[in-house]
Amino acid sequence: MRHLEDTALKRRGRSSLNLFSSLFCRFLLILILLLLFANNAICGSIFFWIDKDDGSKHYTNIEPSSPVQGLETYKEEKSSNIETKKDAKSKKDSSSFKDKKKKSVTAKKSKKKSDSSPKYDSQLDNIKFKVLSVYDGDTIKIKGSGIELKIRLIGIDAPEFSKKKSSLLWSIINSQDQPFSKDSKNALSRMVKGKTIKIKSYGTDRYKRVLAEVFAPDGTLVNLEMVKLGMAEVYRGSTNKGFNPKPYKIAEADAKRALKGIWSLGSKYESPKVWRKSH
DSSP: OHHHHHHHHHHHHHHHHHHHHHHHHHHHHHHHHHHHHHHHHHHSEEEEEEOTTTOOEEEESSOOSSOOTTOEEEEOOSSSSOOOHHHHHHHHHHHHHHHHHHHHHHHHHHHHHHHTSOOOOGGGGGSOEEEEEEOSSSEEEEEETTEEEEEEETTEEOOOOOOSOOOHHHHHHSOOSOTTHHHHHHHHHHHHTTSEEEEEEEEEOTTSOEEEEEEOTTOOBHHHHHHHTTSOEEOOSOOOTTOOOHHHHHHHHHHHHTTOGGGGGGGGOOOHHHHHHHO
16 A cells, blocks of 8 residues: 555656746747747837828837838947947048048148138238338348238349358458349338338239239339349339339430449449340
8 A cells, every 4th residue: 555655656756847947948938939029029120110190100110011201221230339321320420520620720720720821912001011121132021010011022133142142251351242233122121121111012923922013102113223223123024913114114225325233333233034044
């Protein structure tokens, strides 16, 4: 009798164990299916649309069975930093905006920098300038209304100073400057240096100097006076629009006949234009 009870108990134990194993296996299967579903939900596609009738918004990871107007699809990646198409577009637009802003700032700085250089226009013809420096017989530096300008006296060409450096003693013994270069500079200095003048501009040359006729305090046209004194010749290159060289040519012919200044050299005289090429 006892033997039969033990056998029955063993059978019941085995049955319970088999039932537990069966339930455990089913639980594992369900868990695996749930994990696969969750993984698919996280790494799959997200579908979004707005209901045309009531305006409600719909989000789902299951693709609608029937066509939906305005359907948007977003691919999600298995990452802690998930980026949708809208996020990518937003970042791209933000980057594009920053690049445009940077270019705009750079352009403004460049424009501001270029605008810092003094630019000349005809309105400045009414301003009175003070002559700060006289470089030679046809170039001066002036200042007025808060700007400084380098002026090249239009229509004339004065004797040149040598650009070769030499000692003071050697320059006195054997000057390499063009004859009458110092006389021409001194003549111009006497008329304008440190004085208040007015100008009439004709634009700029390739060295960004303002090409202008200069008027001394007493109204004397300095450019023309330099030619009359024989301290400069008429410029032999092309002149800017609006400039009339005729009075200068007449003054040069008169100075030549009177052998004034540079014209006293006769056949030894060399035009500054020719002298520059050989020096």
